[in-house]
């Protein structure tokens with residue numbers, strides 16, 4: 001294709017997606033797919049300057065004005081930001097500025113790049129008079145009434161030296177927790193949920209009836225100033241501080257840094273924190289701090305030369321569903337999975353996404369052959385967010401959920417009040433393979449080399465019929481497996497033998513008792529200290545363990561009531577697996593003693609103090625009696641302290657207690 005033709009084609013596509021994104025709030029492609037098209041066009045235009053036209057999407061901020069809102073002309077153009085994606089591209093940005101300003105190092109202010117909608121607020125004599133969207137950068141839409149509904153937007157400014165006119169820019173967004181709650185409420189009312197916070201923030205701000213907007217949990221942060229009268233700022237930091245002093249919400253998270261190293265440090269730190277933040281971000285905005293530098297640097301078409309967005313790896317991408325299949329887990333749960341055309345998202349290549357259960361599959365209406373948005377945020381399992389229905393051809397195939405276990409043919413049952421369907425045949429090979437894999441996992445028995453494929457192969461060849469069978473394996477049997485050399489077989493056997501020497505906590509977790517995770521396993525190990533005590537514990541005994549409620553206790557009891565499970569545990573112990581009880585620190589001040597805690601401790605919680613005492617062989621009791629050996633008295637200790645003194649019980653201050661723990 002000739003460059004001119006490609007340029008025309010790209011412009012047409014970008015215009016279409018711009019309209020979907022900015023005007024309709026209904027994007028069909030991911031941001032990164034859009035960025036890619038834009039970058040291709042930018043590259044082509046750079047190589048062929050004669051093809052650049054004033055109406056190219058590279059020359060505009062994008063987005064038309066909806067007719068239904070009044071138009072607002074921004075006193076000063078609302079700019080957009082250029083993007084950089086790696087060290088090299090940021091270095092180029094930094095080099096340009098250093099060269100332009102003829103300095104060795106530049107001071108930058110780094111801010112989270114909020115993933116919402118850009119807006120402008122106008123305050124006259126300290127009163128909020130008008131608010132608008134960015135629109136095409138020159139002209140936006142009047143959304144004053146809607147903005148007024150945002151709870152953290154001040155209707156009048158406060159503080160000293162309020163300017164007669166202030167045009168201030170920022171971002172409207174929805175916090176993750178608000179978004180979750182809002183979607184739960186929508187679903188409960190039988191309405192459709194939103195795909196992500198950005199789209200719902202944008203959609204909410206474009207409601208003609210501001211009552212609708214008021215019902216949406218929008219937030220706002222301000223980060224730039226357009227026109228301001230009667231006030232000058234020498235730096236960006238000074239500007240942000242002034243905004244905050246006037247009572248405007250300013251993101252408290254910002255880093256003032258120097259040069260590439262400083263910015264890279266801020267970028268890495270923010271990326272690490274990304275998922276712990278209460279709102280969604282898609283990168284770091286880097287701005288030159290000095291106002292005089294900004295003025296001298298100016299702008300290129302739609303973006304300033306003094307700021308840039310250093311993007312994070314995308315967490316949402318589009319791809320195709322090749323096939324839908326189901327997986328049978330160790331508890332028999334049948335989970336539908338989508339096999340995807342591999343796509344790079346959230347920093348890894350994803351080729352499968354869970355569909356959770358049949359209800360979820362129906363709700364999202366995912367079909368084989370569909371184009372979808374996949375999302376992978378942090379370490380979370382990749383998920384299909386939404387089907388791109390506009391891309392359907394009619395050839396997509398609906399998935400028929402199996403009524404029999406696809407592995408063993410056993411009956412599939414849906415539990416009461418639950419969305420999961422389970423294979424009811426405990427001897428199902430898929431369940432056994434799952435139990436083996438879980439048993440071997442690093443935080444359980446830690447059997448190196450015993451992965452998913454190998455577990456499946458061993459079950460298929462009937463080398464084992466329970467996890468205890470692992471300890472009967474020998475070299476001959478193992479080398480009979482496909483692609484299993486003598487060396488790897490020996491390594492595996494060694495790892496199996498090594499696993500016998502384990503801790504009670506790991507052992508309990510490895511059994512795969514339904515609902516018993518690592519934390520519960522630890523609590524059980526600390527409480528019961530040996531296998532038989534746990535096996536024979538009554539419901540009542542179990543509920544005495546910290547954080548174990550009636551449901552969990554019932555699940556554990558049920559597990560140990562099954563003869564088959566008891567037989568497996570016994571066989572494991574017989575095979576030489578010897579789980580050690582949690583360590584007790586060598587005899588000391590607390591060994592065999594009964595201690596009562598009272599008042600508030602400043603350096604630790606009650607639970608932590610209790611754990612520390614128990615770890616050292618002591619017992620913690622709730623009330624003071626003649627049998628009490630010591631009372632630890634924190635701040636505001638009351639009647640227990642009085643009683644201890646009456647009975648002549650030894651009283652420790654928090655400092656004395658802490659000293660004994662050392």
Ligand code: IVH
Nearest residue numbers: 079080081111112113114117118223285304
């Ligand atoms: S400054 C000329 N600061 O990113 C400077 N923008 O791609 C213009 N954004 O339109 C904006 N967080 O919607 C700035 N801390 C931040 C931002 C931010 C998010 C958005 C804003 C802007 C877009 C540019």
